Amino acid sequence: MNSLAHTANGANAADGGFAGAKTVRFPIGSILAAACAVAMIGIICTISVAQLSQPRFAPSVARELQYQSQTLSEAGDRAGALAASRKATEIYRGLMRVSALHYAPQLASSLHDLSVRLGEAGDGAGATAAINEAIEMRRRLAKESARYAASLEQSLQLLARMRTAYRSELPELQTAASAVR
Numbered sequence: 267m268n269s270l271a272h273t274a275n276g277a278n279a280a281d282g283g284f285a286g287a288k289t290v291r292f293p294i295g296s297i298l299a300a301a302c303a304v305a306m307i308g309i310i311c312t313i314s315v316a317q318l319s320q321p322r323f324a325p326s327v328a329r330e331l332q333y334q335s336q337t338l339s340e341a342g343d344r345a346g347a348l349a350a351s352r353k354a355t356e357i358y359r360g361l362m363r364v365s366a367l368h369y370a371p372q373l374a375s376s377l378h379d380l381s382v383r384l385g386e387a388g389d390g391a392g393a394t395a396a397i398n399e400a401i402e403m404r405r406r407l408a409k410e411s412a413r414y415a416a417s418l419e420q421s422l423q424l425l426a427r428m429r430t431a432y433r434s435e436l437p438e439l440q441t442a443a444s445a446v447r
Contacts, residue, residue, distance in 0.1 A: 328357040328372065332379060344386050351376070351383040355396075371414065374403040378421050381428075390432040397425050 331354035339347035358373040377400035384393035401421045407414035 324357050324361055325369075325372070328354045328361070328376070331357070332376060335379060335383060339383065339386065344383070348380075348383040348387050351380045355380045370403055370407060371417075374400045374407065374417065374421075377403070378417075378424065381424060385428060385431075390428070394425070394428055394432070397421055397428060401425060 331350045335347045335350035335354065338344075338350060355373070355376040358369055358376045361369040362373055377396050381393045381396035381400065384390075384396055401418065404414055404418040404421050408418045
């Protein structure tokens with residue numbers, strides 16, 4: 267495994283370090299994941315509340331939050347990933363009031379991702395509700411244009427996996443999920 271050597275006092279061991287300094291090895295993958303997560307959090311935190319409330323920034327913020335959610339999930343921060351995904355979905359819901367035609371695909375995608383994050387957090391009912399909403403939106407989009415058929419198929423596959431995963435825990439989910447079809 268690739269690793270990065272650091273001495274306890276901050277000097278890189280590859281550069282010679284300091285006499286008597288203790289060398290600690292960190293897996294590079296964990297350092298990169300952590301650095302990426304910290305960078306994304308820094309980006310989001312620097313956006314002021316006033317900027318978030320301006321519609322022209324909202325699509326960019328929502329996209330960054332979706333990216334942050336993915337990055338945090340990969341780094342193992344499920345709570346952070348879920349919070350970012352919820353915020354992105356909330357922003358896209360607001361943008362739907364501006365232009366439902368334009369932002370419906372993004373909201374459907376955000377709902378699909380939110381379903382994944384809720385599932386990772388152990389909220390089967392919430393995950394099922396989010397994917398059902400995404401499927402409804404994607405069905406309408408697929409009727410308008412065939413280019414949305416692949417995303418609809420992805421959501422239907424996720425729902426099928428969820429039915430299997432939550433079958434023993436939440437039998438009422440099957441009834442709710444079959445109502446969508």
